[in-house]
Amino acid sequence: METAGALGHELAMRSLTCVYGGSCTGLMKQLADSALAAGGKVVGVTVQALKDREEFHQGLTELHVLPTKHERKHLMVQLSDGFVALPGGIGTFEEFFEVYTLQQMGFHAKPFGLLNVNGFFEPLELMLETAEKEGFLKNSHQEAIIRAVNPDEILDLIIKRGV
Template sequence: MEFKSMAVFCGSRTGSDSIYMKMAGYLGKKLAQEKKTLIYGGSHVGCMGAMSDACLEAGGQVIGVIPEKLKNVEVAHQQLTELHVVKTMHERKAKMADLADVFVALPGGAGTLEEWFEVFTWSQIGYHQKPCCLLNINGFFDPLIAMLDHTIDKGFMDPSQRDFIMIETSVEGLLEALQNKKV
């Protein structure tokens, strides 16, 4: 599939393993090199900051969306191509969903998971048909993947809905899988 923009949900913290920051930065750089616009939460710290800085440094386009309440907590990035300051988290997610062709989660906390699960749920109920991806760096999402499989085993999720999720372990694998995806 051809896509122009990727929404990435990831941590405003660095995580306990330097690979998370490294891979966030690498994804940002690759998006710039591929001429894809990065859509993300608008922060200048943690994995979000590493990713957006790398994308900008490589000449990429970066659009941040941050709620007014988090502007100082997550330290809004001031050098972005565009920064949208919205009133609520609901507005943030809706704006990111409108702007993006693809959704990807990198390692992060509850906010990352909540944002990704919302767009995944929207795909399940037919609000969009955009790919929902997990970049499973160093097995970070293995417990989540096991939980999704458990929900299928226990009858709370149809096995076909698992097919909505693209899971890759490398940036190159992710970009290649998206390129080869039939829409």
């Protein structure tokens, strides 16, 4: 929670808009609350099916509600200049790999990274290293991932790569 809050605050301090799913729970709520409290802009992007059954953050700068998950992810990529994955569940992994795959296929050239809080992404890093060793992943693809352990560091690296 502390790191999510620090990331939200740092995004606002750097005048970077936070784009996320718009939820009002967990780490993402902390991220949004911190960015908003620091005067930042926060944009939520969700699908109608979730909007109909879940509570969404009431203080967002904007909330986009789309009919399909595919359209949601497409708009999130369009609205974003870079991507940071915080610890999370299957949705986090799915979105991380979507951004990773789209970059490798040449659909975007935006920087993306893993904010490795308390070693959360170490098993994923091992899996990626194994995929590279076995010839399923090029070293250049591995090098595309920005890796950091704190919000300042990951944002510095993302900005350096092109935000």
